[in-house]
Structure formats: structure tokens, C-alpha cells
Amino acid sequence: MLELNNVRAGYGAINVLWDVSMAMEQGRLTTIIGPNGAGKTTLLRAIMGLVPLSQGDIKLRGERLNGKPTWDMADAGVAMIPEGRMIFRDMSVEENLIIGGFNKAQRAHVKTRLEASYDMFPRLRERRAQLAGSLSGGEAQMLAMARGLMSDPKLLIIDEPSLGLAPLVVNELFEILAKLKAEGRTIILVEQNTERALAIADHVYLLQGGKVVLSEAAASVTLARLHDLYFNH
Incomplete structure (x- = not known):
């Protein structure tokens, strides 16, 4: 449904994303995890047209998104729930x-x-x-x-929804995410709570230094392996 091909993007002379390629399937929840500064929020902003690409393409159902103004994204069927509400x-x-x-x-x-x-x-x-x-x-x-x-929206992008929330509220939030997933919505989730994100996701991408270092079905990824990738790259 959403494809990113060899995307590079950043802020002025500072490049953040390096040749990022991803594919998010319709009706599935894809989670993007990684340490602070990995480029997760920049990636979401690039999808939304808030950060211009210096290279590559972003396509939604085959239609090019890059170059489309952010204010047209709702009509294209894309909504973003930003970090910080x-x-x-x-x-x-x-x-x-x-x-x-x-x-x-x-x-x-x-x-x-x-x-x-x-x-x-x-x-x-x-x-x-x-x-x-x-x-x-x-x-x-x-x-x-x-x-x-x-x-x-046909594509729902959610950035760090559990940030700063009490555990009981986080539980409620992930129950709602599970309901949205069960409805067949296509969701991209950036989330620092790796354990919760893995438990709900269909596919996981790990970003490190603006590059994809892991792309796998969430069911086949363990927290121990992610921990190793976090600290050994």
C-alpha cells in the first residue's frame, strides 16, 4: 500500500535518512522502532510532506506522495497523529x-x-x-x-502515542490500537515501548542512524535480538 524507495531526507545540509526502503501492507500494522535520533520522526514527516526528499520516492497505492503538499494528505487518505498530541x-x-x-x-x-x-x-x-x-x-x-x-484515513500514522502516559492509560491505548487493527486499518506506529509495539505489530523495522538495519515479521523478532542490534550497531 505504501512504498518508500531509496529515500533520503533531512534538514538543510543535514541528511537524516539514508537510502531508506520500506513497504507497508494494506490492513496491517507496521511498527518502526529505534533509539532516539534514529530518524523515525523524520521518516514520518517525509511521508507527510513536511520534510522534502533529496532522493527516492514515496508511493501510496502506486501514486507518488512526495511533492504533494501536507494539506492535501487528508484528501489522499493519510492522517498523522503527531508526537506530543x-x-x-x-x-x-x-x-x-x-x-x-x-x-x-x-x-x-x-x-x-x-x-x-x-x-x-x-x-x-x-x-x-x-x-x-x-x-x-x-x-x-x-x-x-x-x-x-x-x-x-486509509493510512493512519501514529508517532509515540504512549509517551509520558501512566501504565493504565497505555494499556487502554493499546487496546484501542488493537481494535483499529482488527477493523482492517493500515497503521504505521512509531513507539518507544518496544515490547508493546512488537506484541501488536505485523511487521517491524528497526532504524539506526537513519538506515534500516532490520525488516522482519514481528512474530519472528525477539526483544533480546533487538537489544543486541540497538547496542552493537
Whole structure:
């Protein structure tokens, strides 16, 4: 569904990604793991058009994504839930959600999508009129995820969803990810909690220094082997 071929990208004169090639299959959850500074977030930004490529191609269902403006990604069927939530704190929960479904293709379905969001995240229904800035960290993450789903994306990209959350909230979050996977959604997950990411993923990529050093079915990868790769590269 999504293919990256020999991608190089970075910031000005600083190159971060080196000849990265990946393939994310439709209806599967692909996790990208690696130490801080490995290039994971840069990779997601490159997919979203936030970082230009200096080499290579990114294709979604055969259509070239690189060069497409970020604001057109929702219409292309791609949504990203960024690290740090990045919700609109001075707007209500419901207003945040409505913004997520404002692309042309989905505008007519906003009410239906709102109900689906509240069914999946019942706490957001209780807080629909509250300012988003008053939510707890876990609730804010749920809002960010629900907002991303409002456009009914064909490809959902999630960056570090469990960062800074309490263990109970992390459990709840991964239950929701399992539900989304069971619905047949195509998901790219960047996650520091390697054990949880491996347990839910179909395929795993390990990035080190902006390069892919492992690409395998998640079921065949052990934490011990990943630990060795982390520290021996």
C-alpha cells in the first residue's frame, strides 16, 4: 500500500535518512522502532510532506506522495497523529474533532464520524464541551487519535502515542490500537515501548542512524535480538 524507495531526507545540509526502503501492507500494522535520533520522526514527516526528499520516492497505492503538499494528505487518505498530541487547547473537544473531519471528502459525514469517535472514546463524549487544554494527558492522546480518525484515513500514522502516559492509560491505548487493527486499518506506529509495539505489530523495522538495519515479521523478532542490534550497531 505504501512504498518508500531509496529515500533520503533531512534538514538543510543535514541528511537524516539514508537510502531508506520500506513497504507497508494494506490492513496491517507496521511498527518502526529505534533509539532516539534514529530518524523515525523524520521518516514520518517525509511521508507527510513536511520534510522534502533529496532522493527516492514515496508511493501510496502506486501514486507518488512526495511533492504533494501536507494539506492535501487528508484528501489522499493519510492522517498523522503527531508526537506530543498537538491538540487545539483553546478549542473544545468537539471542535477539535470537527476540524479532523473537515476535508472535502468527509465533510458531509462529520456527524456520523463524531458518533463513531464518541463510541470508541466514551470519555470524550463526557468532555465534548470542555476545552481541550483541560484534559489529562491520556484524554488528550485519545482526542488526538479520534481527531486523526475523523477523516476516515486509509493510512493512519501514529508517532509515540504512549509517551509520558501512566501504565493504565497505555494499556487502554493499546487496546484501542488493537481494535483499529482488527477493523482492517493500515497503521504505521512509531513507539518507544518496544515490547508493546512488537506484541501488536505485523511487521517491524528497526532504524539506526537513519538506515534500516532490520525488516522482519514481528512474530519472528525477539526483544533480546533487538537489544543486541540497538547496542552493537
